[in-house]
Amino acid sequence: MNRESEKRAERIAVLVPAVLMFTLGLWGLDRGGMWRDEAVTFQVARRSTTQIWHLLGSVDAVHGLYYLLMHLVLAAHADEMVLRLPSVCGAAAAAGLVAALGTRLARPRVGLWAGLLYAITPMVGHYAQEGRSYALVAAGVAGATLLLVRAVRGGSWWPYGVVLALTCVLHEFAVLVLPAHACTLALARVPGRVRRGWLCAAVGAVVVLLPLMLVSQGQAAQVAWLTTPDGRSVEDLLRQFTGPDQLVVGPYVALMVLGLRAPGPRREVSLTAVALPLLVVPPALLMGVSQLQPLYDDRYVLYALAGAPLLAAAGAERLARALGRLRAPVTRAPRAVPRRAGALLGVLAVGGVLVVQLPLLQADRSAANRPDDLAADAAAVARRVRSGDPVLFLPSLERRAALAYPADFRGTRDVALQVPAAADGSLYGREVRADELRRRLGRLRSVWVVCEPSALQPSWTPWNRTERAKLAVLNEEFVPRREYVSRGITLRLYVRRAQRVPVSTSRPPGAGTEAGSTPSDSPSISVRTTR
Template identity: 70%
Template sequence: MAVLVPVAVMFVLGLWGLDRDGMWRDEAATFQVARRSLPQIWRLLHRVDAVHGLYYLLMHGVLAVHPGEVLLRLPSVCGAAAAAGLVAALGTRLCRPRVGLWAGLLYAVTPMVGHYAQEGRSYALVAAGVAGATLLLVRAAGGGRWWAYGVVLAVTCVLHEFAVLVLPAHACTLALARVPGRVWRGWACAAGAVAVVLLPLVLVSRGQAEQVAWLTPPDGRSVERLLRQFAGPSWAVLGPYLVLMALAVRKSGAPHGVSPAGVALPLLLVPPAVLMVVSRVSPLYDERYVLYSLAGAPLLAAAGVERVAGMFRRPAGRATAIVRSGSPHTDRPAVRVPLPSTPPRPVPDAAGVAVRERRRISVPRIRPVPRRPSPGRRHVGALVGVLLVCGVLVVQFPLLRADRRAANRPDDLAAVSAAVGRTVRPGDPVLFLPSLERRSALAYPAGFRGVRDLALDVSAAEGGTLYGQEVGPRELRRRLGGLEYVWVVAEEYALRPSWTPWNATDRAKLAALDEEFVTRAEYVHRGVTLRLYVRREGVRGGGRTAADRT
């Protein structure tokens, strides 16, 4: 029950609004790459996006059933639901079932989890893989097998290579638990196997580092933003969350050699901290890359709630013991007897000095039995925690509801395609500026059906690229030379005077539009601009006339 309830809640929240219209640019990359043939996907991975290769292959099988937006996002919903259940399983194993229930529910109602549960990318699946590997780590440290831990973590790291940052977090967990040498040897073998499996992907992806050239070094605002996304965007949630996590960190001792804080705190802090430090030199940090670290926050908060509940628990009363008489294999039942509550009386020794008499118990086996709360009290405690989680859900419900709209994503490629379909006629020439803006036509080709893509030389699927190969500047000028007008689909920043493209063809597009054309009409929608350019009077043949130059 402690595991199944968070899974069900997360699944319901993930399905809520999953059929929103419009993919954004990252989802569109998944959609158009996963629908290619396997040889075409393999060709692409040698040039770009190797870090997402395993995910593209997975989605190739999924979208073969039915290429649509709901099925594109459904694996992420399943991944988020699995992660919520695994967080609950961790809380149950490290503490007790009600702590697992609270932790799983807190994870499920976190807006950041809900956001990536509805996105056609790999991050929710990576979070599930890391949570599963962490649970297997706890089991292996208690005497389980390490091969399962290594296999799950290796697959997760191939799904996204930044999941490897959980290895130092797990090392911190083992160090805090002061595990024996045999445990360290088992973990080191599993971690080494993960590194060997991941090494080829790291070498290939390093050659594709220009994909993340848009990232900037993190700063204090990055830390604050990540904290609010992990724990809560408003102080009504963030403040109590931080207090509960602090209480959990103070609690020590655990039945399996590792404590909830010893597992959750390194998971929460180490991967983001390592990635941020590295990103000060070479920017690689983005909050979605460490989504899996979020699992540490609800684990700590739930353990903190349990600590608060323990403060108000009534004393257990007089201790009792189980007395077993005779052989340990006897059929006689155990008997509960009270232990003496009065201290032994002092008696004089041979020198007349009073000493305490050694307590003698005639029965051979005595084991103290702690008094446990009744099932009714345990259920009441679990219900109180669930009600607190419901309060968190109520506070954050507006964020969850807003996230179900396409307007909450950076862009809406379906809206761009629809605008082109309403405005541009079949046979009209179109330029994409920069070239990656062609993703709207690749994701939603219906709106671009019949238009002429002036700059395209080789299609994306045939050339093994994300957005196609374009002609050179000279050929582009030739194709523009005889046109009286041209439509331009452009990013907002691409039309600013301060923007300088790195690509020679994109520079040629800007120069030709500035020299030979003027704007006649414009349509703007959420960062994407559709403009109609018409040729200047007196300008022909791809350059200015003598009159214009004078």
């Protein structure tokens, strides 16, 4: 094959996975509703840069660069598809970069197979359609890894350092790729000048990241919900990285093991030396640290997934070469499976994996596959609550539906709110003190309560005085009259005890649906209050 043909094969190997990933990312991109994390991106990114900066001083500094990027994106057109489009582009770029790594470290067909496997992995497809930073971080790490390979082979180190620093600022846990890259250099036994060049670039990236690390350390309460990972977490991550279907996991892992033994070029960084540390080191380090302070979540190490398809593609290449030797006559020199035929067989095999995992990919396009659906929650409120009706959020973070879909709450009166979220530099706004809340509720004959279902359980303990005051006043002075239950929220109408009316509950016939009275069933509110 001449050089021109090789370049064409390399371009095809990179372009095809990127196009496939972009196509899969656009498929079903408009789910019809945002879930809570996407809603945070949506409402924060639409604030002014001054307001975003104000927020980052108290909460969510780890996502600061992403919010500023999304501020520019949503300034052009603010809707849910545009919100997710950068993640689609990031996932497509990551698929192309994984293919480029396979091409650079092995051959074009290995890159093609690796990129295609990456593109059809359900976990990749999931975060390709999330209005969060994780797909972009995966692209940044894949790009930095490719630049690492280039620098080891004689290129400059500054592009590697710049891309790595930007990626770490996009999400600080991307810094865990540095130990993985250190292992790569150790396995490749690179000369001292290469190690020194990498160390300078790595130190530069850490220096850039250090202020963010110091600020975010003071905001650790944001991840207080995380739990300590265990053996089940490792198994779950393996299934996420390879594809959760049992028909896929076994052959995929077998090819990865085979890929570990794939021969690499002498005195150069090999595919195994790149892929194995990338796959293992960041998750292992984060899980290890999380034994002391829980910080692990699989999305934080999404970028490590790139190592899995690279190893599997290397294993498939080794298998293809072995089959070629079996077919060769005993008296002749061994020959591999022809390049085009082998590449086509690999693509067909990836197509088979796609067919097996297609139901998972299709199910993921539904809003029901997210933890909640704020659009459905807001629509439930709009159907029941009339303009002028008072609304109480329990706890305060349930205000997220109103922030994401303000049109559905237009005209309602937020009883507990003192300072709106944007002006307060917080995610959900600042509420009044407990004594003021009691005075406000004391003037009402009825109030709609938008609450998280767990907040109605006897075991729930409010985290501050205002939240405790909400529960106390509702239990002491009000009784529930109507209740509407959806997957994400419970909407209750409370009336003052003197009215002594029975509770009427309507629940959905299925998950994520609602049934209940029409808006005309709501009592009229004759008492008007002011804040």
